[in-house]
Every structure is written in structure tokens, then in C-alpha cells.
Amino acid sequence: MKYRSVFDIIGPVMIGPSSSHTAGAARIGLVARQLFRTEPKKAIFRLYGSFAKTYQGHGTDVALVGGVLGFDTYDERLKEAFKFAEEKGLAYEFIEDDAVSAHPNTVRITLSDDEKSMELVGISIGGGKVEIKELNTFELRLSGNHPAIIVVHDDKYGAIAKVATLLANNEVNIGHMEVSRKDLGKEALMVIEVDQNVTEELLQEIATLPHINQVTKIHE
Template identity: 50%
Template sequence: MSMFDIIGPVMIGPSSSHTAGAARIGLTARHIFHEEPAEAEITVYGSFAKTYKGHGTDKALVAGILGFGADDVRLRRSFEIAAERQVKILLKTSDAEVAHPNTVRIRLTGKSGRTVEVVGVSLGGGKIEVREIDGFDVLVTGEEHTLMTFHRDKPGIISRVSGILAADNINVSTMRVFRSGKNENAVMILSTDSPVPAEMVEEIKKIDGISNVIAMLPL
């Protein structure tokens, strides 16, 4: 058991699951998007939908999308800051059935028109999981250095990415691959013991069949 498990996360209150967790989901969505958002459409479900006003879940989600951590005092003013930055915020509630009560769907749109849609859940104690990216079932916790590749499912991609990382002595702790079907779209998520340099990300992007690569630091 760690001190985090005993005393909980450093955060702006009142709830680790509804506030700190929400901020971390928003921040993870921003990192995955890898672009300054011009618009954020946020749909909250379950307990999030029922109690978001009292717990400040809406403010926390927006704060994360703007790049603020769970302990940032600007969290309380996130809607005002979004307006100042001309980031349009659309918040909706849904009574649709979801697998976890603290679930949110975030759709980000950039000035370029590019979009990403992320589904995340808050597990309590500030811990989160991103379980869906653009319709793909995934699992991203934000607790480790993470490299994600979006590619066509075909032989050789996994070995080529692994080879590039190994050549620079970057150790992979876990790897998961999710695909929509054989020879169709796929996502590979690797957790590494150290950050993946930007130049290596660019090298991986050049692999035939890879459409995008995202490197994330721990939250």
C-alpha cells in the first residue's frame, strides 16, 4: 500500500473520484488529442450526471481539457478561462446505461477541424482509465510513460516499433493491441520505463501503415 492509497491525491476538492479523477480524464483527453482544442463536447453519465454540479465535476473536466492538473487552483475558474481562450464548451447529461457510474465521453475539436473522442471512467482516489478512443476499446491509465500507435493491422508493425525503442534502450513494461478486425484499424498501447523522445516518435510515424503516434508523460 502506498501513501497515495492512504491519504489520497493532492487536489482541489471536494471529491477524489468526481473532481480529481474528472480533471485527470480531461487532461488525458487533451494529451491524446495533442492539439489546443477549439471546442469540447462533454457528455456525463451515471453518478457524474447526477452530482456533477455539487462536486464540481464539470469544472474539473474543463480544467483538465485546458491543461490544468487536479491540484491547480484555476480549476474553480475553468469555464471562465475557457471563454477567455475562446474554447467552446458543450456539456450534456445522459441517462444511457454505462458499465461504470463515473463515466464521461469527451469529443475535442481543434481549429484544424481534427477531432478525437475519448471515453473515460473515474475509479476513485483520483485513479482513472480511458477505455475508448475514437470507437476503439483501449486501456490507458495515465500513470506511466505511454506510447500509442494508430495503424492498419498487418504483420511487422509491432516488431518495427519494438525495434526502434530497443535501439535506444527504452524498455517496454506492458503492451496491448486492440483492433477492429483482421487487417483493419488497430491501436497499440505501450507503457515504457522512460519517456519516448520526440525524434523517435517521428521515426515511428514513418513506418508504413501507421497513421498517428502519440507519446504521453505520466499525469
């Protein structure tokens, strides 16, 4: 695994007792909120492995709710996330699942409002670092620790190249990129981790490209 600085090795600035169970959980919740793009009304957290066994004692439950509310790992409001959830009208539920998962610190988050729902699977890999392994049944590998662009598009010739060219023309360097599709010619997904935050104007420009259906930004 590559680290950008000594602070990535020491661990994050955080509220809570555990970088894996608290900071990592908050980061997964925050990524889920950024991908959902609007204020969710309900959050279901299905917990696996160590998360399922120790989520209350290690503050994983509070951290997940706080992340979904938009609180980062160092935000003092994390400690009172349940209170803020009640104030904002966010309903939440924790489900302990005894199924064997690929990683002991795994959570499946389902967010919904009156119009849409979204599901993702995230794992906390230690030191506050996370990976998003699945988004709406798309398999992917997203760290959540770097700025990223998520592009839902039609699986058509040239769609990926046009996005990459537009980023290059705007001097945005791609650090990691993955593409996946559900079926030939159907809906597809680009996950592009970049070296710097991108502007809303650039996101809007990407959204106007042919065959692009949705563009979302995740920032640090």
C-alpha cells in the same frame, strides 16, 4: 490493482473536494487534450451515472474543462476553468445521460476544432486514478497515470514488432501493451504504457516506421 508508491494509495495532490469526481475528472480531461494534440475549440461532455447526478456539486464540470485546457489535478487554475475557457474561446457543453454505464463515474468526451474531432470514454476509478476505455471507437485500457505511447497504424505484419524493437533498442521498458483493430488488414491501434517518458526524437523515429500513421505521447 498495482500501486507504485504510498502516495497512490493516499491519493493525488489535487484541487477540489473529491478524488473520484474532481481529480479523476481533471485527469480524464487532460488525457483527452494530450491525445487531441492541438487546442480544441469545442468540448462536449456526456456524463453517466454518479457523474451525471453530482457533477456540479462535486466540481466535476470545472475539473473536466480544466483538464481539457491542460490543467493538472494540483493546478490552482482548475477552480476558474470556466473563466479560462472563455478567454481561450473554448465552447463546452454538458449532457446528462441516463443510460446505464459499466462504471458510475463515466464520461464521454468529444473534442473538435475546424479540422478534426476525437471521442474518448473515460472512467474515474477512485483515488484520482482513471482508465480510458475507448478512443475513436477503439476499445482499450489506458490508465493515464503512466507515460504512454499511442500508435495508430495499418494492421500489417511486423508493425507491432518494429515498434517494440525500436523501444527496446532505446532501453525503454514496456510496462503494459494492448493492441486492437477495427477489421483484418485495416486501421489498428497500439497502446503502450512505459516506465519513463520518451523523447520527441524517439516518437519521430517511431513515426517513420513502415505502416505507422500517427504517434502520440501521454505523460504524467
